Amino acid sequence: MELIVFLVAAIMVIGGAVGVVAMRNPVHAALSLVLTLFGVAVHFVSMEAHFLAAVQVIVYAGAIVVLFLFVLMLLGVDKAENLRVEPLPVQRPLAAIMGIALVGLVVAAVVDTRETTPAGLGSGIDVATAGVVDGEGGHDANIRQLADSLFSDYVFAFELTSVLLIVAVAGTVLMTRKLREPADDESGE
Amino acid sequence: MTAVSLAVPTSTYYLVLAAVLFGIGAVGVLVRRNPLVLFMCVELMLNAVNLTFVAFADRLGDINGQTAVFFVLVVAAAEVVVGLGIVVSIIRRRPGATADDLNELKG
Structure with missing residues (x-):
């Protein structure tokens, strides 16, 4: 299934x-x-x-x-x-070769380390169960565990993301703003 | 492989799928010329990395992999906002511009 x-x-x-x-x-x-x-x-x-x-x-x-x-x-x-027109004729074959090589390398690495990487190193991921046992399980187990990680270990990074979003929004508004033409200013005066 | 080992997908399956997804996204970035489609291909690669993070969180039993995905999502949202802002201001100035036409920063 x-x-x-x-x-x-x-x-x-x-x-x-x-x-x-x-x-x-x-x-x-x-x-x-x-x-x-x-x-x-x-x-x-x-x-x-x-x-x-x-x-x-x-x-x-x-x-x-x-x-x-x-x-x-x-x-x-x-x-x-x-898509028929291709200004650089070598680009597509090279891109295909690079893509296949990239996938091949990563798949080889993944398959190679499949047995050597030990499973269950960390403290374990809570799975959703019917009831809460010792603060674990329950239908919202994943959200609570993620929140524990996010608001304790990574709380500073979490605060920085808010700064990042504010900067991104303000920068985009500034960048896409229509600049008033100098000619319009003079005609308005 | 026996039928039993095929019954449940292990994290290796997800890692291979993420590698293929990343490869398709990378080829798309190299091949396509529309700046908006380039952004979509970058999103494909980011999703492949997210899938890898969650697969390793699952394999190693460590929730911090999922926390990393949360941050990737936030940064991807900010990246799309800034990137689309740049595309809007470029295309407003030069309609129909493709990635080939943008080989210099001078407007």
Whole structure:
């Protein structure tokens, strides 16, 4: 059963990713990206990361892809790109070789260390159970454990992310602001 | 492999899937020219890394892997906001610009 879930979600992820790269129309690429993000959320659920799965759907599929689509519509760049024309003929074969080599290296490393990496080094991840036992388990076990980690060990980094978001928003507003033309100032006076 | 070992996907399955996803994203960044599609391919690579983090959190029994994914999500959101702001201001000035046209910072 779990294998079936894995395979279906993996097909979603890979199919969506190929769609992002291969679709000619950027709007279709953004919709393929949603498919990939939902597949990754399914994988998160099957690895007991329930909170991250919810955040993945809300933040990525909800906010980021909508932002992409909004910019696409706003700028009117949703015209289909002609993928046949290739200014640099060697680029695609080189990119394919590099991609296959990258995947091959990483897969080789993963398969090589599959037995040597010990399982269960850490303090363990609480899984959702029917009831709370000694402060562990319960249906919200993942959220409580993540919150314990986030607000104790990483509380300073957590505060810094708020600074990062404020800086990003303020910088973007400043950058995309329409500068008033000097000619308009003079005509207004 | 026996049928028993195939019944439950281990974290190795997820790591291989994340590697493939990262490879597709990397090829997309190298091949595509639309700046918005380039951003989407970067998102694919970030998702592959998130999947790796959660897979290792699962394998090693350590919740801090999931905490790292939380921070990656926040930084990815900030990155998209700033990146799309840059794209908006570039395309407003030069409509139809692709990554090839942006080989100099001078507007």
